[in-house]
Amino acid sequence: xxxxxxxxxxxxxxxxxxxxxxxxxxxxxxxxxxxxxxxxxxxxxxxxxxxxxxxxxxxxxxxxxxxxxxxxxxxxxxxxxxxxxxxxxxxxxxxxxxxxxxxxxxxxxxxx
Amino acid sequence: xxxxxxxxxxxxxxxxxxxxxxxxxxxxxxxxxxxxxxxxxxxxxxxxxxxxxxxxxxxxxxxxxxxxxxxxxxxxxxxxxxxxxxxxxxxxxxxxxxxxxxxxxxxxxxxxx
Numbered sequence: 001x002x003x004x005x006x007x008x009x010x011x012x013x014x015x016x017x018x019x020x021x022x023x024x025x026x027x028x029x030x031x032x033x034x035x036x037x038x039x040x041x042x043x044x045x046x047x048x049x050x051x052x053x054x055x056x057x058x059x060x061x062x063x064x065x066x067x068x069x070x071x072x073x074x075x076x077x078x079x080x081x082x083x084x085x086x087x088x089x090x091x092x093x094x095x096x097x098x099x100x101x102x103x104x105x106x107x108x109x110x111x112x
Numbered sequence: 113x114x115x116x117x118x119x120x121x122x123x124x125x126x127x128x129x130x131x132x133x134x135x136x137x138x139x140x141x142x143x144x145x146x147x148x149x150x151x152x153x154x155x156x157x158x159x160x161x162x163x164x165x166x167x168x169x170x171x172x173x174x175x176x177x178x179x180x181x182x183x184x185x186x187x188x189x190x191x192x193x194x195x196x197x198x199x200x201x202x203x204x205x206x207x208x209x210x211x212x213x214x215x216x217x218x219x220x221x222x223x224x225x
Contacts, residue, residue, distance in 0.1 A: 033213075042216035042219060043155070092157070098206045100157070100212065101157070
């Protein structure tokens with residue numbers, strides 16, 4: 001089967017850097033993605049890593065290590081608006097399926 | 113911009129009622145999904161569809177069925193609602209079968225009393 005583990009909560013102060021970890025167990029691995037969901041809002045896609053290494057998109061970066069079955073989302077220069085839940089996700093099944101398996105989510109609280 | 117809309121933001125139904133949740137996307141996406149979201153459990157896939165009239169079970173299909181008669185519309189049906197189906201229901205769509213990028217609707221908060 002497939003499973004993902006993330007911390008349930010993370011707290012950081014405005015302007016700081018925070019890392020949200022995700023470890024996964026899958027029968028076949030095709031990449032790791034991250035979604036953001038503000039309270040009461042819809043999840044929105046942030047990033048996707050298929051290969052090892054760091055992918056940067058503005059203040060957000062995502063890292064993958066396939067040998068360690070591990071990835072993380074790095075948020076820099078934290079802003080109050082970054083307070084949200086963050087989900088990692090992997091493919092559920094073959095590479096050409098659109099089905100995703102999501103982690104339980106990490107609630108990030110940014111304090112002033 | 114991709115837009116995914118859901119028929120209701122909030123819904124209250126009684127135990128035993130048949131419930132229809134509608135989802136419409138306007139970007140000609142092939143794939144559509146229904147999830148339920150519960151605190152501490154993340155998003156769990158109920159059903160998905162990769163083409164009109166095609167459907168596959170997700171991880172928690174029991175008590176649910178779906179219908180996709182047109183490409184843009186994907187309906188979730190609770191045949192006989194039960195209190196343990198009280199949840200947030202999220203619809204999503206994606207263009208390519210292999211993509212990780214799904215577009216989500218605003219969700220329907222369903223309460224079954």
